[in-house]
Amino acid sequence: MRRPCSSGSCASSATYSMPAGGICACGELIVYLTSHTSENPGRHFWRCRNFKTPKDCGFFLWDDEVVVQSSGREGVVDMLRTELEESKKKLDELKMKLEDTKMKLEDTKGKLEESKNKIWKLDCEMLNKNMAFVAILIVVLAWVVSFCFIYGKM
C-alpha cells in the first residue's frame, strides 16, 4: 500500500510504532488525520506535525497498524483520539456561536432599517407640521397687512 505522501520520504509504518506520550522525534505531539487518496480513502493515520517542512522527522503510522504493545501506549492513542474529538466538539460549538452571531447581526440590521424608516417618517411629519405652520403664518400676516391697509385708508 502506498502512503499519502508521494515523495517517498515517509518510511513504512513498520519502521515506526506509536511513540511514548504521542510525541515524535521532533518533541511535538503527532497528529491524527484521515487519508483522502484513492488507494486508502477514509483510512486514518498518525503523522509528524512537521510533515512537508524541513523539520519533518518522517514519522508516519496507519492507525489500523498501530501495534498495541502495552496498556500505556493504548492509553496514548485513546488520549489523542479524545483530544481530537474534543477539538471537533469545540469547533462545532464555535460554528454554532458564529451562526448565532450571524443571526443576531441580521436581526440588528433589520432593526436598523426599521429605525431608519421611522426616522424618515418622523422627518416627513415634522416637515409637514412646519409647512402647515408657515402657511398659517402667511395667512395671518396677509390678513393683518390687509386689515392695516383697510384701516389706514379710512
Ligand SMILES: [Zn+2]
Ligand atoms: Zn516529528
